[in-house]
Amino acid sequence: MKSDCRLATILAHAGIKSDEATGALAAPIHFSTTYQHPEFGKSTGFDYTRTKNPTRATLEKTLAAIEKADYALATSSGMSAIVLALEIFPVGAKVVAARDLYGGSFRWFNDKEKEGRFEFTYANSETDLLAAISEETDIVYLETPTNPLMIEFDIVKVAEVAHANGAKLVVDNTFYSPIYQNPITLGADIVVHSATKYLAGHNDVLAGVVITSDKAIYEKLFYNLNTTGPTLSPFDSYMLMRGLKTLKLRMEKATENAHEIVAFLKNSSAVKEVLYTGKGGMISFKVVDETKIPDIINHLEIITFAESLGGVESLITYPRTQTHADIPEDVRLSYGLTNDLLRLSIGIEDVEDLIEDLKNALEG
16 A cells, blocks of 8 residues: 555555455454464564564554554553553653543552552643643653543643653543544654554454554563563454444544534533533533433433443443442542533434434433
């Protein structure tokens, strides 16, 4: 493929022409765990599949291209990607992070801080976060938009302040995906994804991605990945590649649906606040009467009550008891993650069916 192809073309052609021996259109799945050396002292570039696998390598080439970066590593889950990204920093590293985070990230951060592995400072806003960065800061960590309050951060501005103080910027780009945001081009040093979500897109693959254009960072990431082994399997690498082919179409349809659903929610007497950035399929909203949340959830017929996000099917999540249950209630309430909040991941269904489903559940 030409190196200057546009995003939709790169996605549609993921894995195509990767098998020169047969000309297979779909990328082959290489299940072999070990590879024959042509002769003593020579290698094909593949020796042992934990270190490097042809199917995973093809996927990683595509992932780097769509994030406009030089290197990508595919991991066994989104959390393993976050762990890999942060474990390259020394013991005692000081982290400034946005307070509104995925509950699983907070859980690991909290455990590591108790062990003395990292020292965290949390900020509720961009202004507070920028003020918290100092010459002692080693890492700045962002989700943008945040999960689930949908707060956006100016990556360029944060990167400038982080770099001026000698810190590295790590950005979780799961919610927007490369369709709406390329953090590397905005100054981020490392980008992570839960590829389980929008990148794979069908709720049938567990995967993560770590991306960088810094060769020294990549070499540390690769060493740790090879040493500890949380690599993505060949089959899941293929499945993720297949999901990527429709990423742009899915994201655009989810956004189109989300705009109409936001308009409905803002006019619903059962809803007091809607949190949406205008891009992507993620919407959070607060209901007038939080005691009705179990009834609202139980009356939905098309939208599924389940954890996760980013699939073709619309999901509803109650962060208090699901994705953010490990965050202490007093901490959650302090930054606005209140017990009246529900989170929607909008899929690609007919939007009229989704609105009718929400209307019956909220107002029926």
